[in-house]
Amino acid sequence: MKKIKLSLVSYLNTFPFLSGIEKSGFINPEWIEIVLETPSQCAKSILSGSSDVGLLPIGAYLTTDQSKFEVITDYCLGAENEVKSVLLLSDIPLEKIKTICLDSQSRTSNLLVQVLAHEYWNLSAEFISSEEKVTNVEVAKLLIGDRALEKRNHFRYSYDLAKEWFDFTSLPFVFALWVAKKEIAGRIEDALNKSIKFSEDKISELLHYYNFPNVITFEEAYAYLTRDMSYSLTHKKKEAIERFSNLVVKNNLV
Incomplete structure (x- = not known):
């Protein structure tokens, strides 16, 4: 068989x-x-x-x-609520972010961060692939899974997308x-x-x-x-x- x-x-x-x-x-x-x-x-x-x-x-x-x-x-x-392994990481606060590098390993989290930006954060950011060259310092990086667990303390600011979703929807x-x-x-x-x-x-x-x-x-x-x-x-x-x-x-x- x-x-x-x-x-x-x-x-x-x-x-x-x-x-x-x-x-x-x-x-x-x-x-x-x-x-x-x-x-x-x-x-x-x-x-x-x-x-x-x-x-x-x-x-x-x-x-x-x-x-x-x-x-x-x-x-x-x-x-x-908080999941700790789907994170938007940055050295600047959320309201100053101009560019978000998406994660090539996850379409779901890429969609989630865009929904939150448009519907909850009121953030007008450019979304680019992780392979594209970043030309400004007002940037955040989306990471998921074990890589997020590894890098979560390497940035000044960390936004947990599952927690942000819960705060937005109570779901x-x-x-x-x-x-x-x-x-x-x-x-x-x-x-x-x-x-x-x-x-x-x-x-x-x-x-x-x-x-x-x-x-x-x-x-x-x-x-x-x-x-x-x-x-x-x-x-x-x-x-x-x-x-x-x-x-x-x-x-x-x-």
């Missing part, structure tokens, strides 16, 4: 998913192939059909034909959803739910197997995964997805 190809984001925040799949015993390793990628690569793999199941960033989910796949599991990548934020090809969804959803629940219940024990980068301690990682990240796909999170979708359309970002 051909292996099911599963795409996961290669950041610390997906540890409960990866460890559950690998350690719970609910998913036979003989029939699944796990590929670790950046969020943008995950989106490309899923939307091209090269992956059968995986984490689809909300930015891609909102801007593609959703009939190609099914949303599965009771889980997502989300945050109730949590969803960064990615589990999706699967329609012919695969029924075969894997229950096993994924059980695997992730297993990991949630044993997160402290399982974290001892994780190879931590120098920038974060075990205690910080545990707090990040159990307090800052929020994985249950609740009604409020579904409401947040709809609100974000409406604002993306309103601001002509698709």
Whole structure:
């Protein structure tokens, strides 16, 4: 039987998913192939059909034909408030920022920072790719994932986009959803739910197997995964997805 190809984001925040799949015993390793990628690569793999199941960033989910796949599991990548790993970093205060360098690894966060700039901060900034040359000092940089955790103390000002979204909307934020090809969804959803629940219940024990980068301690990682990240796909999170979708359309970002 051909292996099911599963795409996961290669950041610390997906540890409960990866460890559950690998350690719970609910998913036979003989029939699944796990590929670790950046969020943008995950989106490309899923939307091209090269992956059968995986984490689809909300930015891609909102801007593609959703009939190609099914949303599965009771889980997502989300945050109730401050998340610490999706940051706008700068050496000048927010109101003085003229240029924002977007993150090539995340369409979702790029959309979120533009929505916040237009709808909440009332900020008239130029948005450029991270590869473009910056010609002024009134600049901020968007970073996500483990790179944000690493660089968060290297700048004078740090704006947490999940917290800014909550302050603006009083809603949590969803960064990615589990999706699967329609012919695969029924075969894997229950096993994924059980695997992730297993990991949630044993997160402290399982974290001892994780190879931590120098920038974060075990205690910080545990707090990040159990307090800052929020994985249950609740009604409020579904409401947040709809609100974000409406604002993306309103601001002509698709």
